[in-house]
Amino acid sequence: MRIRDAGIEELPEIQRIENSCFGEERYPTDVLAAMIEEEGFETFLAEDEEIMGSATVNYRDELVAAQLVSIAVLPRFRGRGIARALLTEAEARVRKRGADRMVLQVSVTNVAAINLYLHQEYVLQGVIGDYYGPGKDAYFMEKAL
Template sequence: MTATIRPATEADIPALVALEAGFPPEDRFPVRTWRRLLRGRSAAYVAMDGEDVVAAAVYLFREGTKIARLYSLTVAPAQRGKGLARALMAGGEADAAARGCTLARLEVRQSNLPAIHLYERYGFRVLALSQCYYPDGETAVRMEKSIAPEESLNT
């Protein structure tokens, strides 16, 4: 992987919106949501290939809990298989560990088998299924992973 990982900024929003073009329409973040995520208690990261945003991840953090939520992860189709998702998750988990989190959780569409397999290879395990989770009625697979500090910093 030759991409650089860095925190996302508001200047990245047009590229972030474009990156999600492959998502189902109801799963895409509008500009307003990206602005809120970048200003809130979340942490957003982008992978840069030169001047281009080629992947992104968003983690949500809540005060009073030790659980980080991987809220969104996307990699441009031409960039898949290069370790970008793993690098973004490792960075997010290191940040989460530094904030005192010990677990990462996520939801993924049950039909998104490539993503489910990626998360399983990265150490997530299935917790439960959430029926009718998505606006179109699709079931979500809820997954969890331990993010002990020593694991997060050495991946």
């Protein structure tokens, strides 16, 4: 498996991953494009014969922490450690740019993602009520890098 930067030409593929991994919370195309091209964002892909998953981080010097904006693995490739590898890559990328902590939000019902973060030493900091819409709370998690 390789992990490499995403290019804007891969926007349709990233949109496909987004559509198959997220429901109403999925990002629209213009936001996904900004996450590939805008300064401060890095979007990267895990691929083998084909693209299997993607992740996005956001960090600029003026931010107090880096943020894991998105991480997703296509259903047929799950359970093989791909998200763990993408998360490790996300941490290495922002650490290289000077970040000393990573923050993220995750739905309180997303057991797979919560386990992923807990197993990678993220600490639960609190609950954000209605983060994903009415009645849809998120955990706020953080890791010192």
